[in-house]
Amino acid sequence: MLQIPATILTGFLGAGKTTLLKRLLEEPHGQRLAIIENEFGEENIDKEFLVTRSEEQIYQMSNGCICCSIRQDLREALLLLAEKRKQGELAFDRIVIETTGLADPGPVAQTFFADPAVAGLYLLDSIVTVVDARHAPEQLDKRQEASRQVGFADRLFISKSDLVSAGELRQLQERLGRINRRAPQKLLHHGKLDFTAFFDVRGFSLDAILDIDPTLLPLAAPVEHPGASLVCARAHVHDEHCGHHHHDAVSSFVFRSARTFEPEPLQRFLAALVERHGPQLLRYKGILAVSGFDRKFIFQGVHQIMGSTIGPRWKEDEKRESRLVFIGIDLPRAEIEAGLDDCLA
Template sequence: MQVSSKLDKMVPVTVLTGFLGAGKTTLLKRILTENHGQRIAVIENEFGPESIDNDLLVQETSEQIIELNNGCVCCTVRGDLMDTLNDLRKRRQQGELKFDRVIIETTGMANPGPVCQTFFMDDDIAEYYRLDAVITIVDAKHGMETLDRQPESQKQVGFADRLLISKRDLVNEADYEALRHRLVRINPRAHVTPVNFGETDLKAILDISGFNLNTILDIDPEFLADEHADAAHAHDHSHEHHHHDDDDDGHHDGCGPGCHHHDHHHHHAHDDEISAFVFRANKPFDPERLEDFLGGIVQVYGPDLLRYKGILYIKGSNRRLIFQGVHMMMGAEAGAPWKSSEKPNTKLIFIGRKLPQEIFTRGLEQCLV
C-alpha cells in the first residue's frame, strides 16, 4: 500500500513530442486556455518560431515562469531541463507556485530519450516527479515523408506510449491505414488514435502510467498478426529469405497482415531504422544468467535501445516479474502471482534502432532453464 500512496503524492509528468507542424502547439494552447480544473505547469523546450508564447503569453518581462488565468503555469526552458524541474519543485514546496502536473513540450527536432532519462538520473527529480508517459503527435498528411527523411521522428514514435494522428481529415482511408500500419511496425506497444485537437479528451493523454512497472504489456494485435504471418512465410521459403526479412525489420508498409507479394518493393520504400520485435518463451529463465545477459546487452546496445518491456517467467518464483527499460536504465519488480489457470510464460518487446534480433533471441534462449 505504501507504494501507491507514494506514487499518488508524486507530480505526474507528460512528455509531448512530435515533428514540426504536427500540432503540438495547437494541443498546448488548448491545455493552457481551457478550464479543465487542473493546474498544469507547461515547460516549453522550444526555441523555434512555433513557440507558444508569441500568441498566448505576450509579455515583456524576462521572468521565466508566467502564471495564466486558468491556473496553469508556463515556463520557457532557456537552459537545462533538470534546473527548471528543480526550480519548479522548490517553488512549489515553498508555496510560491501551485500546480498538479507537468507537461514538457520538446522541440520538434528532439529525441525524447534524454528528456525521459532526466527522471531516472537525478535523485531529487526521481523522488518528486513521476514520469507518466510520452505522447507523440504524427501529422497524417506529412507523416510518411517525415518518417522517411527525419530519423529523429522515428525515435519520437519509438519512445511513445500514445501516438496521436492529427489532420486525419486531410488524407484518404488507404493513406491513413498505411501510416497507421507503419507506426505499429515501429512501435507496437503504443495505442494509435486519430485526434481532433478541438475535441481531444485530456483524460485520454494524461495519467497513462506508461512508465509504471506494474502496468500490463499491451502489444498491438495487428503487429502480432503480421509477426505470425512473417513466421509462417519464412517457414514456407528458404532460410535465406527469412534472414532477409529480419534484416529489413519485417516491414510491410501499406499492406495488411499476411500480405507479402511486394515485400522488397515495400521494404525499400520505408526501410525504418527504428523497429520492434517480440521474444516469447514457455520455459522459465535462470535469473542469474538472464541478469548477466541483459546487463551485457544494455552495455553494448543501450544507446540504440529506446524502450523495452516484458513480463518474465522466472525459475523458482510463483509471480511474474515485470521488467522495463529506457536506453541503459532498467528496472524490475515482482508482479501478480501466476493463476492456477494460467500457463506461465515470457513476453518481451524491444523497440530500438537496427537491433540485431537474432543475437537478442539466441542470447535470451540460452538463459532459459
C-alpha cells in the first residue's frame, strides 16, 4: 500500500495559516485532504458530523475533505485516520497538519520517523511555514519559535506583503534566506497560491536529488573560507564578510568540498554530532561523495533522527562535490567544519 503524503503547516500567531488552509479546502486542486488541527476553532466551514469521541472529532466537509481536531497524541490521530481510510469509512489522498502558532515543528516531524507504525503508513512530504511580512521582523527578534518555524521549512510563504514597502519586503526575504538557505520563498495574496508549490515538495525524500541541489544556495553568494569551502550564513555574525544586521540564533550554513569523504570516520562524526548537538540541529541535508563508491550518498535529519540512502551514479562529466546544509540554533560551526574536514580523504 502506498504511503499517505503528509504536510506540516506552521507559522507564528496571525501569520495566515487558517486563511491558507481555507483556500486549500476550497480550491479545485483535485486532492482530497484530511486536515488535522490541534484545536478546531469556530470556523465557518460547512461540515457533516461523522464521529465524536472524548479526544477528537472528525468532520466530513462538503467538498469531500476531512477535518480532524485532536486533543491527544498526534500518533493516535494519524493511526485512527489511516485505519478509517483502510476500512473505507473515510476517503482522503493526503494529510495536512496545522500546528498552533507557538509550536515547534520538530516533534511533529519526528513523529513520522520515530514511530514505526506511523512511518509505515505516512510519508512526510514537507514542512510549510507562513511568514507575516508586517510582523515577522519583530517576531524573529523576540520569539525563538518564529525562527525555529522558519528554520524547519521546506517552503516559505510570505503573507501580507501588501502591508509593507518593497524595501521592507526585500530585507525580510534576505533575512529569511540567511536563516534558511534551502527553502524557496513565495508570496501569498489573501491565501491564494499555486498549489503545485504546496503539494509533492518531497522535502523529506532522501531520493529526491533534484530537490536538494537547487535549494542549497538560493540567495547570497558564497563566502570562501580556507580548506573545505564553507558558506557563511550566520545571521548574528557582523564583520566585513557578512554584513548582517539581525541577531538570529537560528541560522544556516553550507559545507562544500571537492575531496571525497572516508565512510567510517564520517559515520562516527555524524553520529557524535547528532548525539551532542541534536536539539540544536533543526534540519540538515546533503549530497556526499564517498571514497570507493561511484554513487551519491544522500542524507538528512531532524534533531537526533538521521537517515541516509544511496543515490544515482555520479556522471562522468559531473563534478564530484559534497554539499551539506545545516540549519539550527547557535550552531557550532567551527566544530562541524573541523570535524567534516577530518573525515575527508
